[in-house]
Amino acid sequence: MSPRLAVFDCDGTLVDGQASICEAMEAAFTEAGLPAPDRHSVRRIVGLSLPQAVRRLAPEADGRVQALAVDAYKRAYRTAREQGRIAEPLFDGIAPLLDDLRQAGWLLGVATGKSDRGLNHCLATHGLTGHFATLQTADRHPSKPHPSMMEAALAETLADPAQAVMIGDTAFDMALAVNCGVRAIGVDWGYHDRAELVAAGAEWVAETPDQLGEYLLS
Numbered sequence: 001m002s003p004r005l006a007v008f009d010c011d012g013t014l015v016d017g018q019a020s021i022c023e024a025m026e027a028a029f030t031e032a033g034l035p036a037p038d039r040h041s042v043r044r045i046v047g048l049s050l051p052q053a054v055r056r057l058a059p060e061a062d063g064r065v066q067a068l069a070v071d072a073y074k075r076a077y078r079t080a081r082e083q084g085r086i087a088e089p090l091f092d093g094i095a096p097l098l099d100d101l102r103q104a105g106w107l108l109g110v111a112t113g114k115s116d117r118g119l120n121h122c123l124a125t126h127g128l129t130g131h132f133a134t135l136q137t138a139d140r141h142p143s144k145p146h147p148s149m150m151e152a153a154l155a156e157t158l159a160d161p162a163q164a165v166m167i168g169d170t171a172f173d174m175a176l177a178v179n180c181g182v183r184a185i186g187v188d189w190g191y192h193d194r195a196e197l198v199a200a201g202a203e204w205v206a207e208t209p210d211q212l213g214e215y216l217l218s
Helices: 018-031 039-045 050-057 063-082 094-103 116-125 148-157 171-180 194-199 209-217
Strands: 005-008 107-111 134-136 164-168 183-187 204-206
Touching: 005 134, 005 148, 018 039, 018 050, 018 063, 039 050, 050 063, 063 116, 094 107, 094 209, 107 148, 116 134, 134 148, 148 164, 148 171, 164 171, 171 183, 171 194, 183 194, 183 209, 194 204, 204 209
Parallel strands: 005 107, 005 164, 107 134, 164 183, 183 204
Antiparallel strands: none
């Protein structure tokens, strides 16, 4: 019998990392000689892999300058992490939600635009490393909404697509789920609004982690 698999996005779904992301992006654009993007625009691209995010924020810049901004972002974020300045608090209710799902027999995973290093640091900070059976990052996959991350999660856990869900706060997450043939569940405490999530394929949108748990465990 196939296990039930719940794959979560990270930023905007498990943790609120927008402040650190915005600060690193502003520093990166300044170093690359580009006008710093406004924070609303940065929040809109959270969830994409870094090169694709930079292309969306600076579409008129040439490839060389975009690559400079990507490298500068990595350095800025790494420096902030080493200096203890990264703020990625768990959203209220996430920790008990993960515990409840595990106790009910769900396997858990993450599919994120973060790097391996960034995701591992985030999970370790919150004592969640052992909660997840599969971790998929931008280091090893095309950017969302390509289905590669979910395909790998299914293969690693031996889960059938019919028994899997993708949970996220952006249209990119919902489109990834649709592209892979798994259920798409949105959360409205992140960076895209309910209407966008539904338009991208969400079968349902949770207002709180408690509500999400009730839906999955019912």
